[in-house]
Amino acid sequence: AQTVTQSQPEMSVQEAETVTLSCTYDTSESDYYLFWYKQPPSRQMILVIRQEAYKQQNATENRFSVNFQKAAKSFSLKISDSQLGDAAMYFCAYRSAFTGANSKLTFGKGITLSVRP
Amino acid sequence: GAVVSQHPSRVICKSGTSVKIECRSLDFQATTMFWYRQFPKQSLMLMATSNEGSKATYEQGVEKDKFLINHASLTLSTLTVTSAHPEDSSFYICSGPGDPDTQYFGPGTRLTVL
Numbered sequence: 126a127q128t129v130t131q132s133q134p135e136m137s138v139q140e141a142e143t144v145t146l147s148c149t150y151d152t153s154e155s156d157y158y159l160f161w162y163k164q165p166p167s168r169q170m171i172l173v174i175r176q177e178a179y180k181q182q183n184a185t186e187n188r189f190s191v192n193f194q195k196a197a198k199s200f201s202l203k204i205s206d207s208q209l210g211d212a213a214m215y216f217c218a219y220r221s222a223f224t225g226a227n228s229k230l231t232f233g234k235g236i237t238l239s240v241r242p
Numbered sequence: 243g244a245v246v247s248q249h250p251s252r253v254i255c256k257s258g259t260s261v262k263i264e265c266r267s268l269d270f271q272a273t274t275m276f277w278y279r280q281f282p283k284q285s286l287m288l289m290a291t292s293n294e295g296s297k298a299t300y301e302q303g304v305e306k307d308k309f310l311i312n313h314a315s316l317t318l319s320t321l322t323v324t325s326a327h328p329e330d331s332s333f334y335i336c337s338g339p340g341d342p343d344t345q346y347f348g349p350g351t352r353l354t355v356l
Contacts, residue, residue, distance in 0.1 A: 158343055168280075168333060170347035172243055177343070216285060220345075227274035230337075230345055232285045 127152045129219050131233035138207045139241050145192075146202045146236050148217030156222035159193065159200045160230070165213040173215070176200065178222070204238075212240045244270050244340020248348035255326055256356055263321045263351045265292075265336030271316035272338035276345065277309075280333045292319040292336075326355040 128151045138144035150159070161173040176184045176193050183191050188205045204211055217233040245268040255261050265275060273294045278286040290311050291299040298311035308330075310322040319338075323330050331354050340346035 160344070162347075167349070168335075169349045170286075170335065170337075172344060172346065175344055214283075220343075227291075227339060229276060229288055229291065234285045235283075237283070 127154070127157075127219050127221070127231045129217050129231050129233040131217055131236050133236050134234070135237045135239070137239045137241060138204070138211075140207055140209060142207055143203060143205045144207055144238065146204070146215055146217075146238065148200045148202070148233055150198050150200060150217070150219050150231075152198070152219065152221075154221055154223065158220045158222060159191075160218040160220070161189070161191070161200075161202045162216045162218060163211075163213045164216065164235075165210075170216075174202065207240050209240050209242060212238060214238070243344075244268075244338070244346040246336065246338055246340070246346050246348040248334075248336060248351050250351060251349060252352045252354075254354045254356065257327050258325055260322055260324045261326055261353060263323075263334055263336075263353075265319045265321070265338075265348050267317045267338045267340070270338065270340050272319075273316065275313065275319040275336055275338040277311060277319075277321050278335045278337070280335060280350075282333075286335060289321075289334075323353065326353070328355045331355045 157178045159176045163171045192201045216235045218230040249264045275292040277289045292313040294313040313319045335350045337345040337347045
């Protein structure tokens with residue numbers, strides 16, 4: 126079974142600074158997807174970024190980028206130029222690629238990010 | 243991204259009553275949707291997989307007779323909490339595959355059982 130580990134329960138960053146959220150996972154599969162979801166106080170889960178394991182290039186979405194290390198099974202999220210609206214709980218998630226879009230997500234425990242003005 | 247709606251957003255009910263929560267995919271069709279439960283400051287816990295036209299698949303430890311799931315169409319899945327008790331109070335979230343690779347989530351339903 127796959128597992129996703131987010132070992133830091135909380136982090137804090139100064140506005141306009143950069144912060145990196147860590148995530149490691151364990152799997153025996155060769156093809157899979159990794160995700161970072163954001164859950165602000167509204168509790169709406171929002172997709173931040175997605176990485177396909179067979180792609181070596183790290184995904185980026187505006188101020189958000191990942192450092193995907195497949196051999197190390199590491200998938201960290203870097204938030205640049207942090208904004209107050211980035212304050213939220215962030216979840217790392219894994220999905221197998223073999224069972225299609227209907228396969229379930231495995232989530233980490235999440236990390237609460239606070240942004241200091 | 244794809245849009246998923248949930249109704250109601252909040253519900254308060256008396257102990258012993260049943261509550262139905264609807265999950266709709268607004269701009270995509272889904273043969274499978276997922277239902278989660280989430281406690282404050284915790285991760286999402288998968289309860290069950292809703293399958294259009296067939297029975298739901300429940301995760302271990304989830305009471306299928308208490309949490310009834312119906313996937314009546316390609317755009318609607320419902321979760322009914324039967325004979326609700328205070329310990330069923332929680333935040334319930336659904337998701338569906340808005341694109342071939344990614345799950346998109348509804349805004350959630352906060353259930354309070356008095």
